Amino acid sequence: MRVEGRESKIAGELLAHYDVHARKLPWRAPPGANAADPYRVWLSEVMLQQTTVAAVGPYYAKFTERWPTVEVLAAADDADLMAAWAGLGYYARARNLLACARAVTRDHGGRFPATEEGLRALPGVGAYTAAAVAAIAFGQRAVVVDANVERVVARLFAIGTPLPAARPAIRAAADRITPDTRAGDFAQAMMDLGATVCTPRNPACGLCPLREDCAAFATADPAAFPVKPAKKAKPHRLGHGWWMERDGHVWLERRPERGLLGGMRALPSGAWSDAPDPTPPINAEWRTLAEPVGHVFTHFSLALRVHHAHVDAAPDGEGEWWPIDRLDEAGLPTLFARAAAAVRKERDARN
Template sequence: MPAKRSSIADRLLAWYDVQARALPWRALPGTPAPDPYRVWLSEIMLQQTTVATVRPKFAAFTERWPDFAAFAAADDAEVMAAWAGLGYYARARNLIACARAVVADHGGRLPDTEAELRALPGIGDYTAAAIAAIAFGRRAVAVDANVERVVARLFAIRESLPAARGAIRQAAGSITPDARAGDLWQAMMDLGQAICTPRAPKCLLCPLAQDCDGRATGAPETFPVKAPKRVGPQRYGTIFWLERGREVLLVRRAPKGLLGGMRALPTGPWEAAPPGLAAAPADTDWELRNATISHVFTHFRLICALAVARGGAHETAGEWWPIDRLDEAGLPTLFLKAARAVRREG
């Protein structure tokens, strides 16, 4: 390994040995290897989700389902409800499928190579590399958003994203040691979270400052270079709040697609123009409220009108849920926003 590359790895690992964050899924330097189940679960939960959001969910999941066997035997609906608040719900469906594949095909033990890990549901290139390195000590290159930012700055990679990802991965591979690769990537993640932040990097505190080509330019915050942001399409829908006494109608969304398998408030189609009361769950007197509910998904922004009806013995598919226990239903954020809007308006 060239001198600069070796210096980066050595300096970063020395910093990590002192500054590593204590996280419930992590084995700190000098402690026994982490439980692969906990590494796998945390890596899936942390995809596009913050550590602060994941911590309580991780604790709840591992208490309820402490290993692959318990998770594989879990009821799908219970897992989906427990997942609420973490977003990107396809991850929860993949967790269930992956746990069952590990039990059925690998005797309940997570495989330890990137190739075998990639063959499991919900595990892509990054997650396979991260698990192989962190849980099993393999030399693997795990590039998440924090690592991408740190490496782009270290090497002042001027090509814009996403085209730059190949060069970033190659540069990351050039500093990967044969030993402690997992610690290196966790150190990079911690560095990106605390010091090499997106907008105001704290270069004076950085253990890699003397090695950083981006800092030498005088503008490290300009790396990684990002292509102009594309504006996603906008869709419209209607969310229906139907009360019966002290209960509200909830439905189970179709297993596949956005928010698949989740409990939800009824909603009509999401279309290019406002659909009004199309697909209302009951033939009754609906009141369209002034409030609108907006939510940004990965590929589009959704704006929903809110329709409310109360009273009557409505015969309709779904389940009637106690309004004062709605926080136990595991509703996705979109529908929690709607529930809060109804409560505010009364």
């Protein structure tokens, strides 16, 4: 519940700043335009989950051109959708994107629910995304809390409790400064501020319209908020990937729906345990790339030893022969795209 007082003037100051300094983003309705399309707001919010604006840009353009409405997206082929998402990461988002589009089309007549509660029930829509879409696309007062808002609010009120224990207090404070009108603009203004001024390191307090309201600005070290817990060290894993080539095609599998890189096309690569003596998927004259492909995931790093051979039969299990000269259309996640590039470079160097 919003209260009057010092906290009530923060939104006004921030919105005035936003009216002048708002970033121009493809999914953001230009000033004075009609309300944003809920489909596009939702699509952008899902893509932006834990992902930078710069990385999302080309994917957003591709998706809106190819699937301009939620109903068109709902009719998309699963493999096409996953391939289009390849490289953006967190592939559960792509699976949930399709499930959500189909739920909206089938259960809601192709219209997104206009309430936070209705949105929250959709696949891949959590507390943040539900609030953001409700506020930005439907003009509802919703308390939008992402990592930017967490940081800005923790600094405004100098909340020294470490995360994640500080979340209830941060959310309560965000609620207190969220205005009854323009909640969508307010949310985007908070996120713009967090992305461009109130940054994690070296915040540009001299440019901040809220510095006179900011309890952290009054301290020696505004960047000390919010307080974050120490992170665990990342373990290292070793895996083996298998490039099987036949008549200009390479054998690709589809990974299991759940788990890492779930639902994505991939080179066969077994389990990434540190098995020193891997079993090839088929008997052949195998060669091994001199350098393994290194890749860092969220909670571990991987060294993938890449083996390659010409074969005259398919290995056991499901898969497909994919034309090597069109491998960029297979939608390989980055790890396997890099493994494939390494094999092709080795092969080209040999010729």
